[in-house]
Amino acid sequence: MSLYDDAVLVLKGYEDQPELRDAYLAHLAGRPDGMWKSCEAGHLTASALVIDPEHDRVLLTLHRKLRMWLQMGGHCEPGDISVAGAALREATEESGIAGLTLLPGGPVRLDRHPIPAPCHWHYDVQYAVLAPRGAEHAISDESLDLRWFGYDEVAGVADESVVRLLEATRARL
Secondary structure, three states: OOHHHHHHHHHOOOOOOOHHHHHHHHHHHOOOOOOOOOOOOOEEEEEEEEEEEEEEEEEEEEEEOOOOOOOOEEEOOOOOHHHHHHHHHHHHHHHOOOOOOOOOOOOOEEEEEEEOOOEEEEEEEEEEEEEEOOOOOOOOOEEEEEEEEEEHHHHHEEEHHHHHHHHHHHHHO
């Protein structure tokens, strides 16, 4: 199965946010290249909120380009075989934490947001990953900083999309 086919299957099985899910599916139906950064009309991205439920905290990255505290994530790559795998790869690369595991149940949320030209939209498929006990993070080239934040601190440092992702993740836990 191709990454495109996996994305369509994942989205068809996602029962929340039906209008947004349908917009993602329509985008992919009209854009066979809609998985890739080269698609200027917009493309799917995969992200994951790194959580440590034992300590009621999440790991956020201070994104180098955007200068915002965000979950880990980014573009799909040709070697990715699933959207979930792309989210897990991105979370591992950007956090430096080995042994992350996806929270069961598929995507936690969808978040479509505008991005600077030449592209127009990120169609982000958002997952959550569990950090192993005693996880130690390492800052990647894509980050200015990585920091653990208590659940109650996130709204004070991150935008609404991260807050909604945390709320949906906590509901799933």
